[in-house]
Amino acid sequence: MPDIIQLLPDSVANQIAAGEVIQRPASALKELVENSIDAGATEIKIFVKESGKVLLQVIDNGKGMSGTDARMSFERHATSKIKKAEDLFVIRTMGFRGEALASIAAIAHVEMKTTQKDTELGSLLIIEGSEVKKQESCAWSGGTSISIKNLFYNIPARRAFLKSDPVEMRYIIEEFMRISLANPEIFFSLHHDGNEIFHLPQGNLKQRIVHLFGNNYKEKLVPVEEETSIISIKGFIGKPEFAKKTRGEQYFFVNNRFIKDPYLQHAVSGAFDEMLPLDTFPFFVLFVDIDPARIDINVHPTKTAIKFDDEKSIYAIIRSSVRQSLGKYNISPTLDFNNDPAYANFTQGGSSSNTMPAAPQIKVNSSFNPFLANQGINLNQNSSSGSGNAPADFYAYGSTSFDQPQATQIALATINKEAEDWIGEKKSPYQLHNRMIISPIKTGFILIDQQAAHERILFEKYLQQLNAQKAYSQQSLFPQTIDLSPVDFALITELLPDLKLLGFDLREFGKNTFIIDGIPAESTIGNEKAIIEGLIENFKQNAAFAKLDKRENLAKSLAKKTAIKAGLYLSTTEMTTLIDELFACKLPSVSIDSKPLLLTFGLDEILKKFEKA
Ligand code: ADP
Ligand code: MG
Numbered sequence: 001m002p003d004i005i006q007l008l009p010d011s012v013a014n015q016i017a018a019g020e021v022i023q024r025p026a027s028a029l030k031e032l033v034e035n036s037i038d039a040g041a042t043e044i045k046i047f048v049k050e051s052g053k054v055l056l057q058v059i060d061n062g063k064g065m066s067g068t069d070a071r072m073s074f075e076r077h078a079t080s081k082i083k084k085a086e087d088l089f090v091i092r093t094m095g096f097r098g099e100a101l102a103s104i105a106a107i108a109h110v111e112m113k114t115t116q117k118d119t120e121l122g123s124l125l126i127i128e129g130s131e132v133k134k135q136e137s138c139a140w141s142g143g144t145s146i147s148i149k150n151l152f153y154n155i156p157a158r159r160a161f162l163k164s165d166p167v168e169m170r171y172i173i174e175e176f177m178r179i180s181l182a183n184p185e186i187f188f189s190l191h192h193d194g195n196e197i198f199h200l201p202q203g204n205l206k207q208r209i210v211h212l213f214g215n216n217y218k219e220k221l222v223p224v225e226e227e228t229s230i231i232s233i234k235g236f237i238g239k240p241e242f243a244k245k246t247r248g249e250q251y252f253f254v255n256n257r258f259i260k261d262p263y264l265q266h267a268v269s270g271a272f273d274e275m276l277p278l279d280t281f282p283f284f285v286l287f288v289d290i291d292p293a294r295i296d297i298n299v300h301p302t303k304t305a306i307k308f309d310d311e312k313s314i315y316a317i318i319r320s321s322v323r324q325s326l327g328k329y330n331i332s333p334t335l336d337f338n339n340d341p342a343y344a345n346f347t348q349g350g351s352s353s354n355t356m357p358a359a360p361q362i363k364v365n366s367s368f369n370p371f372l373a374n375q376g377i378n379l380n381q382n383s384s385s386g387s388g389n390a391p392a393d394f395y396a397y398g399s400t401s402f403d404q405p406q407a408t409q410i411a412l413a414t415i416n417k418e419a420e421d422w423i424g425e426k427k428s429p430y431q432l433h434n435r436m437i438i439s440p441i442k443t444g445f446i447l448i449d450q451q452a453a454h455e456r457i458l459f460e461k462y463l464q465q466l467n468a469q470k471a472y473s474q475q476s477l478f479p480q481t482i483d484l485s486p487v488d489f490a491l492i493t494e495l496l497p498d499l500k501l502l503g504f505d506l507r508e509f510g511k512n513t514f515i516i517d518g519i520p521a522e523s524t525i526g527n528e529k530a531i532i533e534g535l536i537e538n539f540k541q542n543a544a545f546a547k548l549d550k551r552e553n554l555a556k557s558l559a560k561k562t563a564i565k566a567g568l569y570l571s572t573t574e575m576t577t578l579i580d581e582l583f584a585c586k587l588p589s590v591s592i593d594s595k596p597l598l599l600t601f602g603l604d605e606i607l608k609k610f611e612k613a
Contacts, residue, residue, distance in 0.1 A: 254306055484512050
C-alpha cells in the first residue's frame, strides 16, 4: 500500500483557517482594525460598500511595513507580535496568531498599500485567492491601507450563507462599537456606501460612550474604578433605572479585548441585585486589566473567549466594585463627574435642539382608555377582523410559520363551539377586577384575559397587514423626532419596509434620527416615540430569546406595545367588540406567548360542584 497522507498546500490550509477566523465581513473588519491598533495608529478610517460584501477598506496612520514585511504579512503564521512560546503569556497586542491576513487573502481580492513612517515610497501588493498578482513600489505616505474586495468570492456557499445587507451591516456596527469603545484615544470614522455613519474624535471613554450611544447617556453613567493586586477595573455602568429589557448594551473588556463571558457578566448584573426592574439588564462598559500570564486568550480563533486562573476572586472583585459605585451613586444621585467644559457643549449631530422648530410637548395620560370614542383604538374600524364573518383572505397568512404546539391545535378544534355559543347567545359580558372578562355562553361561561386577548387580536391583524402589503397610518399633526443609538438606527432602517406596512411613516433626519410622520391607525397619537422605543425593545428581546420569523416578531412586538393592559376599565360595548374580534382570530384561545387566554367553564361541571348534577 502506498502512503496516502499529504500536507495540504498553504492556499487550502489558509481557506480552512479562514473558515474559523473570518465568518462574515464584520470579522474581517475586526482583524484589519486590530492590526491597525497594534501598529500604533491614532487615526483609523473605515470604508464599507454593500455591508462589506463588495468592499472593506481600512486606512491607518500606524507604523506601516517594509516591502518584504508587506509580502510576508500574508504568509500563514507570519507575525511580528510573538517570537517564542513564552511570549504567549505576555501578550498585550490584539493579534498574535499570524493567520488573519493569510486567511483573508485566501478568500478575497486584497490590495495593500503600506509605507513606514517618514518614507515617501511605499509598496503596493495585490493578492487574489492567495496568489500574488502584483508587487511594486507606489507613492504612499505614512501608514497602511488594506482593501478587501469580493469577500468569499471563491467560496460561494459561504457567500450565500451571509445575511441580508442590513443585518451584515449591523454586525459591522457592533464590531465597530466594541473596538472604538476600547480605544477612545484613537480617531475612528466609518463610511458606508458613501455616507459617514460614525465620526469619533479622540477623547476619553465617557465622551466615546456618549458619541456612540447618544447624548442622553451623559446623565445615565456611573463611573467604576478599582485597583487590586490581582486586577484593576475601570469604566462605566448605567444607572439601574435605565436598564433595558435586552442584554445588548453590555461591554466587557479584558486587557482591552472585547470578551463574551457570561460568568463575569453575571458578576456585574448580580451587583445590581434588587435595584434592577424585573427582567432588565444594566448598561455597562467595563475594562478589566490583568497580568496576561493569568489568562489564556488563545482558547478560540476569534479571541472572544478567555480563561482566567482564578475566576472566583475576579468575580468577587468585579461584583464588589460595581456595588461600591452603585452605593456612592445612591448617596448622591446626581453625580457630576468629569465636568469638562468642552464636553458640556458637545451635542450629537442631528438632535432636534436647533435644527428644527421645537416639537410641541405632548403629555401622555397613563390612564388613557383607547376604547373611548375618538381616542384611538376602535375595535370596529378594521372591518376585516371586525366580526365573526371575516373575509376569506383574513385567514391567508402566506408563508408565515405559525408554530402551533399540539395543545394549541386541540384548543383550536374545540374553541369553535364556544365561538358559536357566544355568537348565538350574546349575553352581556362583565368585567372582573378590570382585567378579566366573564361572559355567559350557552353551555356555561367563558373567562377571558383582556390584555392577552387584545394582544392576540392585534398580532393577527398586524401579521395580516404585513402579508397583505396594505398599510393604514394616521398622520401626526406635530411630527416628533426620535434620536436612536446607531445600532437601533440600523435596526429600524432594516425594518423600515415592514414598519411602513404596519402604518409607521418614518423619515430619516440626519445622523441616527428619524422624524415620525405617522403611526399605526390604532395607536395613540402623542405616544409615537414611546411606541417605537417599546417596539425596538420588544423586538430585540424576541430576537434574542425566541427564534421568531422577522415579521412575526414585529407583529408580536407591536401588539405587546399597543394592546390594552390589565387594569383598564372596559365598557360593555368594548368587551363585546373585543370578544367578537377574538373569535374572528385564527387562534382565539392561545396568547401570543403560547399561554391560555380563554378558559371555558361548562354548566355541567359547575352544577356538579354544587352537587346538583
Ligand atoms: P497577527 O496580527 O496575528 O500578527 P495578521 O495576519 O493579522 O497576524 O498580520 C500579520 C502581520 O502583518 C502582523 O504581525 C504585522 O506585523 C503586519 N501588519 C498587518 N497589518 C498591519 C498594519 N495595518 N500596519 C502595520 N503592520 C501590519
Ligand atoms: Mg492581526
